[in-house]
Amino acid sequence: MSAPTPAPAIWHVALPVPVPRLFDYRPATGAAIAGDVGCRVRVPFGPRELVGVITGTGAPDPQAPELRSGERLDAAPLFQGELLESLRWLARYTHAPLGEVFATALPAPLRQGEALADTRAWGWRLTEAGLTALPRLRGKPRRLAELLAASERSEDALAEQLDDWRAAARALTGRGLVEREPLPDTRTPASPSAGPALNSEQQAAVDALLAARDGFAPVLLDGITGSGKTEVYLHAIADCLARGRQALVLVPEIGLTPQTLRRFRERLGVPVHALHSGLGDGERARTWAACLRGEARVIVGTRSAVFLPLPRAGLIVIDEEHDGSFKQLDGIRYHARDFALVRAKALGIPIVLGSATPSLESLRNAKAGRYAHLRLQARAGRARPPRVRVVDVRKRPLDAGMSPELFEAIAATLHDGAQALVFKNRRGYAPVLLCHDCGWSAQCTRCDAPMTVHAGGRRLQCHHCGARRPAPDACPDCGGLALQAQGAGTERIEEALTKRFPDVPVLRIDRGTTQRRDALEKLLHDFGSAPGILVGTQMLAKGHDLPNLTLVAVVGVDEGLFSADFRAPEKLAQLLIQVAGRAGRAAQPGDVLLQTHHPQHALLATLLGGGYRAFAEAELAQREAAGFPPFAHLALLRAEAKQLEATHAFLQAARAALRDAGDALELHGPLPAPMPRRAGYQRAQLLLSAPERRTLHAALDAALPAIHALPEARRVRWSLDVDPVDL
Numbered sequence: 001m002s003a004p005t006p007a008p009a010i011w012h013v014a015l016p017v018p019v020p021r022l023f024d025y026r027p028a029t030g031a032a033i034a035g036d037v038g039c040r041v042r043v044p045f046g047p048r049e050l051v052g053v054i055t056g057t058g059a060p061d062p063q064a065p066e067l068r069s070g071e072r073l074d075a076a077p078l079f080q081g082e083l084l085e086s087l088r089w090l091a092r093y094t095h096a097p098l099g100e101v102f103a104t105a106l107p108a109p110l111r112q113g114e115a116l117a118d119t120r121a122w123g124w125r126l127t128e129a130g131l132t133a134l135p136r137l138r139g140k141p142r143r144l145a146e147l148l149a150a151s152e153r154s155e156d157a158l159a160e161q162l163d164d165w166r167a168a169a170r171a172l173t174g175r176g177l178v179e180r181e182p183l184p185d186t187r188t189p190a191s192p193s194a195g196p197a198l199n200s201e202q203q204a205a206v207d208a209l210l211a212a213r214d215g216f217a218p219v220l221l222d223g224i225t226g227s228g229k230t231e232v233y234l235h236a237i238a239d240c241l242a243r244g245r246q247a248l249v250l251v252p253e254i255g256l257t258p259q260t261l262r263r264f265r266e267r268l269g270v271p272v273h274a275l276h277s278g279l280g281d282g283e284r285a286r287t288w289a290a291c292l293r294g295e296a297r298v299i300v301g302t303r304s305a306v307f308l309p310l311p312r313a314g315l316i317v318i319d320e321e322h323d324g325s326f327k328q329l330d331g332i333r334y335h336a337r338d339f340a341l342v343r344a345k346a347l348g349i350p351i352v353l354g355s356a357t358p359s360l361e362s363l364r365n366a367k368a369g370r371y372a373h374l375r376l377q378a379r380a381g382r383a384r385p386p387r388v389r390v391v392d393v394r395k396r397p398l399d400a401g402m403s404p405e406l407f408e409a410i411a412a413t414l415h416d417g418a419q420a421l422v423f424k425n426r427r428g429y430a431p432v433l434l435c436h437d438c439g440w441s442a443q444c445t446r447c448d449a450p451m452t453v454h455a456g457g458r459r460l461q462c463h464h465c466g467a468r469r470p471a472p473d474a475c476p477d478c479g480g481l482a483l484q485a486q487g488a489g490t491e492r493i494e495e496a497l498t499k500r501f502p503d504v505p506v507l508r509i510d511r512g513t514t515q516r517r518d519a520l521e522k523l524l525h526d527f528g529s530a531p532g533i534l535v536g537t538q539m540l541a542k543g544h545d546l547p548n549l550t551l552v553a554v555v556g557v558d559e560g561l562f563s564a565d566f567r568a569p570e571k572l573a574q575l576l577i578q579v580a581g582r583a584g585r586a587a588q589p590g591d592v593l594l595q596t597h598h599p600q601h602a603l604l605a606t607l608l609g610g611g612y613r614a615f616a617e618a619e620l621a622q623r624e625a626a627g628f629p630p631f632a633h634l635a636l637l638r639a640e641a642k643q644l645e646a647t648h649a650f651l652q653a654a655r656a657a658l659r660d661a662g663d664a665l666e667l668h669g670p671l672p673a674p675m676p677r678r679a680g681y682q683r684a685q686l687l688l689s690a691p692e693r694r695t696l697h698a699a700l701d702a703a704l705p706a707i708h709a710l711p712e713a714r715r716v717r718w719s720l721d722v723d724p725v726d727l
């Protein structure tokens with residue numbers, strides 16, 4: 001007679017700790033059952049308590065010491081089905097601990113063990129006692145009582161009508177004068193508004209998407225700026241809603257504007273949930289819960305929205321799929337576009353990657369037939385494509401980096417009653433402060449980088465570690481007074497333009513002028529459409545419609561032409577096309593001026609002659625010849641420490657471990673990082689390259705346990721980045 005198999009009695013738990021293994025606990029009460037998988041637990045861990053996620057159940061090991069017990073926090077799993085499997089995939093792909101992947105996927109309140117947010121709408125009303133007491137009340141409580149005496153109000157409405165209403169409500173609740181209660185769901189969907197009639201290219205794209213809606217279907221929507229890609233998304237989303245499904249739209253950090261949200265709300269006629277870094281934790285947690293419950297139908301969000309649960313998923317859209325902000329640069333280094341592709345496949349739904357300048361990775365996938373390739377080659381509506389001209393600035397007198405031709409073009413634009421944009425991807429007053437007598441320049445003491453001059457020359461600031469100090473009056477080395485701000489950032493350009501064009505507004509848009517999320521929209525709104533000049537960094541490269549903008553001038557093209565990063569040409573070409581796309585979006589054609597000292601440069605010639613398509617073809621051929629992505633697969637092992645020797649010792653040891661793991665791997669390094677010292681840390685890296693993804697991951701799987709165990713690993717901070725974007 002065989003003994004009955006014991007019921008599973010313990011949980012395997014993934015915890016947010018940097019060790020790639022699971023931990024066993026037993027339930028404080030009741031039995032561990034399979035249905036617990038995907039629920040959070042609070043468990044003791046050393047002297048601390050941690051919140052983890054149950055990933056499996058099992059029988060206790062009779063040899064093992066008595067397990068500590070944990071408390072299950074959720075009645076139903078937060079992670080299950082597709083999302084659970086996709087996150088397991090992500091942990092394997094990034095070679096990160098599963099517990100840290102779960103923690104990355106959750107909004108802060110859920111990560112810390114709070115209950116799943118209530119997604120009902122709440123309102124407040126005045127009680128009988130409140131009505132009687134009203135005449136005796138003063139200040140905020142009085143104003144709140146008056147509002148509620150007129151009618152019961154939702155918390156959303158109160159937040160708009162009265163600052164600090166919660167404090168007043170709390171005071172009145174204590175005396176029984178007001179009451180909180182759930183509101184009936186009266187959010188009757190507004191009727192969707194019709195958009196413009198689609199042109200034939202748009203219609204063909206929509207038809208292709210609808211035809212593919214019943215399974216996994218990756219689609220590259222390759223359409224020039226203003227060709228109406230967003231209209232195509234809106235039609236596909238409307239179809240998705242009509243079938244009772246959810247749609248997730250990922251946008252770059254600077255693309256999520258109130259304008260975008262308004263357009264989606266008005267056109268779709270359903271509430272649109274926004275998820276971005278500017279939201280409070282509570283708001284993020286509510287959106288997460290609303291997605292899990294299937295209540296949120298359309299979600300527009302930045303990178304981290306890729307982790308939202310989508311139990312009724314119907315469509316994923318990645319707008320501006322080439323954008324660098326989809327890659328997370330620390331912690332779990334995921335790429336939101338790539339992870340979204342994995343999820344769409346597991347969900348069995350279409351995914352649209354839209355861009356005017358597709359990434360070389362996506363173009364290659366389209367060429368190889370892995371993605372459908374849909375093109376929109378005409379500007380929608382009446383808009384004409386801009387005229388692009390290269391301005392040779394060699395030997396020309398420059399003022400804040402701007403040539404006489406540029407000033408003439410701006411003057412002509414203003415004279416025509418239109419607006420001009422001067423684009424410079426460098427904020428601050430000047431990139432360097434230099435002593436003309438001895439050559440001293442202001443360097444950050446903690447980074448290998450010059451300090452940027454700000455505030456018209458009065459302040460120095462490091463853009464890498466944030467250090468600030470006043471600019472010296474005299475050279476610290478030779479005592480001379482010939483300190484000069486070299487080069488021009490947006491502040492200096494603004495100053496020069498204000499001097500030359502005193503009669504029109506000059507508005508600077510960069511991170512310095514738009515600290516708050518809604519600041520950009522307000523600034524542009526106040527700027528209006530009267531003649532004027534915008535000066536800005538890449539914050540201005542997309543988003544807001546600027547219908548009266550007819551001239552775009554790019555200053556500082558040259559900084560991007562000569563860079564060690566193999567992705568620099570791709571980034572520059574994308575930026576130039578995106579910025580140029582800002583000109584002439586409405587009825588007026590636009591002009592684009594590219595100022596350069598290298599008018600013959602191959603990149604500019606190809607881009608001007610054949611557009612982004614020609615550039616991408618040429619660049620793909622070069623990448624293939626050089627063995628760079630997408631023709632090779634990379635991972636980067638980074639290490640930093642106060643002592644340079646420590647980083648090298650670790651990377652040398654890691655190199656040896658990787659060498660043992662397979663010889664199909666190419667190893668480069670240890671080499672200094674692009675910025676060898678930052679915020680006081682020495683930084684070095686080891687680059688891994690393999691022609692096949694499989695080879696790369698097999699070697700990492702084999703070597704990482706040994707690398708984790710290296711004694712040298714304890715003397716550095718190290719991390720692994722699969723598919724790094726900044727080498």
Ligand code: ADP
Pocket residue numbers: 196197198199202223224225226227228229230231232380381382
């Ligand atoms: P993209 O996302 O490709 O930059 P949009 O969808 O934002 O393009 O469209 C650019 C502009 O053209 C918008 O103002 C939009 O309302 C308009 N538009 C789009 N499609 C059409 C169309 N078929 N007819 C007229 N106007 C259109």
Ligand code: ZN
Pocket residue numbers: 435436437438439440475476477478479480
């Ligand atoms: Zn000097």
Ligand code: ZN
Pocket residue numbers: 444445446447449462463464465466467679
């Ligand atoms: Zn610094």
